């Protein structure tokens with residue numbers, strides 16, 4: 001078993017959850033009303049081990065928008081379809097050192113990495129571009145569902161519409177990349193479609209339990225722990241986890257890698273998807289964000305988890 005004494009572990013998780021509830025600083029995202037209106041008190045955590053042991057605590061049924069937690073998945077789907085070399089002709093692999101939506105490209109005029117907006121818009125442009133919009137959306141939801149072992153993947157149309165309406169920066173990023181001939185020539189005519197597809201991926205919804213199974217699939221070399229379906233190739237997962245490790249928590253990524261030492265990706269709705277490779281996936285969700293845009297309780301939960309267990313990549317085992 002990945003976690004031999006699961007009952008003990010579960011009590012520790014509950015204890016971490018209770019002790020981190022007191023962190024009530026930060027603010028919910030307010031750039032769109034759908035996020036501004038979310039009840040900030042909500043808090044939930046879930047785990048799914050690579051052998052399918054599961055546990056969840058708190059507001060475990062509440063659904064939230066995945067937002068930037070979609071970025072590793074979009075990157076994974078692009079890699080599966082196009083392969084590493086093709087994908088990385090269009091997007092780099094370095095932390096950007098600037099905010100996730102900064103209007104900037106690397107010295108090769110590519111987005112710095114797939115975990116920031118420009119990079120995720122780029123990887124979205126590489127996913128099934130020949131499909132029409134409806135089929136492409138269905139394709140992505142099916143992949144998410146497979147990674148989630150059949151867990152429900154919802155969609156917030158209101159969030160999608162709001163994202164699309166409040167998207168000047170993302171449009172600017174897309175035009176900037178097109179000006180620099182960043183997109184594959186066969187897709188660059190359809191910038192609006194690319195962006196709409198990116199907003200749709202950000203507007204997918206699920207609960208912590210579902211996202212913990214997806215994280216569990218990443219922890220398990222691409223095999224979903226509850227269905228045993230191989231959804232992603234191991235080499236895809238390796239690339240995705242590397243990016244999450246170096247770039248997954250915005251401008252806190254270096255600190256997160258240093259202090260906590262495992263791959264994670266945060267989203268602006270307060271989700272934090274965390275992978276302990278070969279052991280388990282976790283999802284922590286609480287909407288209040290710190291100044292860098294990460295869930296305050298999510299980060300505190302991870303710090304406490306790695307204080308109590310030797311999950312840090314460079315802990316001695």
Ligand code: GLN
Nearest residue numbers: 067068117163202267268
């Ligand atoms: N939809 C948001 C955007 O593109 C996602 C940002 C995020 O979660 N950091 O700006």
